[in-house]
Amino acid sequence: MKQFIAGNWKMHGLAPATAEFDALLAAAPFPADVAVFPPLTLLGHFAAHAAGRIVVGAQDVSAVAGEAARTGEVSAQLLAEAGARAVIVGHSERREHHREDDALIRAKALAAQQAGLLPIICVGETGAERDAGAVLAVIARQLADALPASGVYAVAYEPVWAIGTGATPTSDQIAHVHAAMRAHTGPSIRLLYGGSVKPANATAILALPNVDGALVGGASLRAQEFLAIIGAARPA
């Protein structure tokens, strides 16, 4: 199986960024399965341009299915119709700034599945939880409470203290958490690592056992950097 390299653009994507997406597309085919999660304003446009060469997805989804009076929310069906094939749920920025808990994340993942979207569920400990020696307990609780019983496409291990900070866990720390996640999920769910992945550390991270890909934030915004990470994927 090819590794899965996903770029989470977060709230970036003003006009010059579309040229980066075009540069990325121009480099297809890739040695990995590649996905981009742009802001919603660009999703339909990117999906149409990608024409299947890159998976285009959303960074969040409503837990409410169908058409409903939910100002500002976007349902999984609307995302699918706009061309999304996947959706990130439970990113730590949504857990922190929008007070999302595991029950809501699970409901969002189920809504995504029902509309045929591939859910990518994020888990990860805070720095304080790591200092308290609670890493595996936190991950186990999040997996137990946030994952639907079946149909999850990928789980991304994203230590909160490593996101956007330049700090990363050691290879041993990543391998340790991924082995524990594998024991929980079984072989069919892709396990991604996320948090300050960049060209300089991608080869080492993507070579670790039970790491099936990466969720990349800042370094996915420049095609050249993102392509270097994609190029570091372990051959299928």
Ligand code: PGA
């Ligand atoms: P980062 O973000 O690569 O900029 O640390 C990763 C993420 O939040 O998914």
